[in-house]
Amino acid sequence: MDNRYDHTRYCEKDRFAQYVGIELLEISAQRAKAKMTIREHHLNGVNIVHGGALFTLADLVFGALGYVHDQSSVSINANISYFKAINTGSLIAEGKLVALTPKLGSYTVQITDEEGDTVAVFQGLGYRRRQSRVLE
Amino acid sequence: MDNRYDHTRYCEKDRFAQYVGIELLEISAQRAKAKMTIREHHLNGVNIVHGGALFTLADLVFGALGYVHDQSSVSINANISYFKAINTGSLIAEGKLVALTPKLGSYTVQITDEEGDTVAVFQGLGYRRRQSRVLE
């Protein structure tokens, strides 16, 4: 890590994550964690947390990890599977690096509820535009 | 279509889609369309529309189509690929059914910008819990 970038500021500047109500708890080169306390505005038409809210929670973790590894990283693909419908309490998303090459990075993020049950699993693929930095 | 369900009401009740600022424009058994006018709150830390906002726009179309086909349908997997970074104007998501079996439904949703360029492609997989209704 060095001061050429500031992921905390990056997350503070993420207006959509703030608008949705997501808080980044921890971040390092190997692991990141975020939290979303379920509110009325996260629910869909059948009163469970919207897939888009779960995706956004996981995507913030993916984006923060990608940014730590390479400021030039852009998301090109993401895949999410849902395991449990939920409508109350708070959710934690934890992500980690799976593979990093000069051009691509793969990350997995798992969302769990307060009972420790898996709510969703997210797999993100980032493209490193400058392809220059190695993992610190 | 019949009055056993009301997808318009379903979408009106979708608080997350409303909170994010998504409007369902059209829906039928074969096709659905939604719109999102880009606002400041949709942007991420590098000033482009957040992947979670794009996903939510596509997911609303997917969810509405799934609901039309089967009220018992739940999303189990979604895959999104991003093609163009964007930060202004409005986005249209159009979705259609790809395959429907007694247990599963597959849908594809394409997001385009005002220039007609593809911004993202979304593939959603729904599980039909009651497995009883045929496509109308």
Added chain:
Amino acid sequence: MDNRYDHTRYCEKDRFAQYVGIELLEISAQRAKAKMTIREHHLNGVNIVHGGALFTLADLVFGALGYVHDQSSVSINANISYFKAINTGSLIAEGKLVALTPKLGSYTVQITDEEGDTVAVFQGLGYRRRQSRVLE
């Protein structure tokens, strides 16, 4: 189309597709089609066509389309959903371009059986290394 490349030769040189027993039937810039007649060696441990055989059938169509659009194209991600278990007859995979940007191409391939039922839906993402050719 021009004679700078020869996709037919590309497919003839694809030893894995030949070994598995896949035949490319048609190809153009917009659409491609391949066939696999189910044989004993395609079956898995529970006597249905192996997911890997279905994937390979779809992947050949995806690869041929990507090659037509850009000889420098490499596959970076693929997503497949399975809808029907099958163990006899022949399968047809038809693919088409969904989106093409200077850097990325997205393709969808649908596999159907002799009854016209959807067996699998495949979504492929290609990266264009030279990023130079436009769609003809």
Added chain:
Amino acid sequence: MDNRYDHTRYCEKDRFAQYVGIELLEISAQRAKAKMTIREHHLNGVNIVHGGALFTLADLVFGALGYVHDQSSVSINANISYFKAINTGSLIAEGKLVALTPKLGSYTVQITDEEGDTVAVFQGLGYRRRQSRVLE
């Protein structure tokens, strides 16, 4: 583990995996490993291992894990990202359970080459038809 099922026999009976040339090395409820030594017949038209061969290697590990957890499990979706083109040596696929609910199981499989580099990452989603067995 008990003798209600026999995953080794399941893998021996997998004719496609045998035809492609994949060997299951290890399996338990938590982890499985398979090997493929690259042969001429695994190559595609540009002389690298075919995506379908990599997918089949990962899919065998996914299928074996799913079968250990639940004999009634069927694959419904898989997602693969490619990181390194390769044409010689042997490949190892290692898979593990990510999440298991009464209805769904999620697995991740990583393929590495002899240098320890990641060649591909695979995410598989299984549906448990009988939904009855717990993880042993």
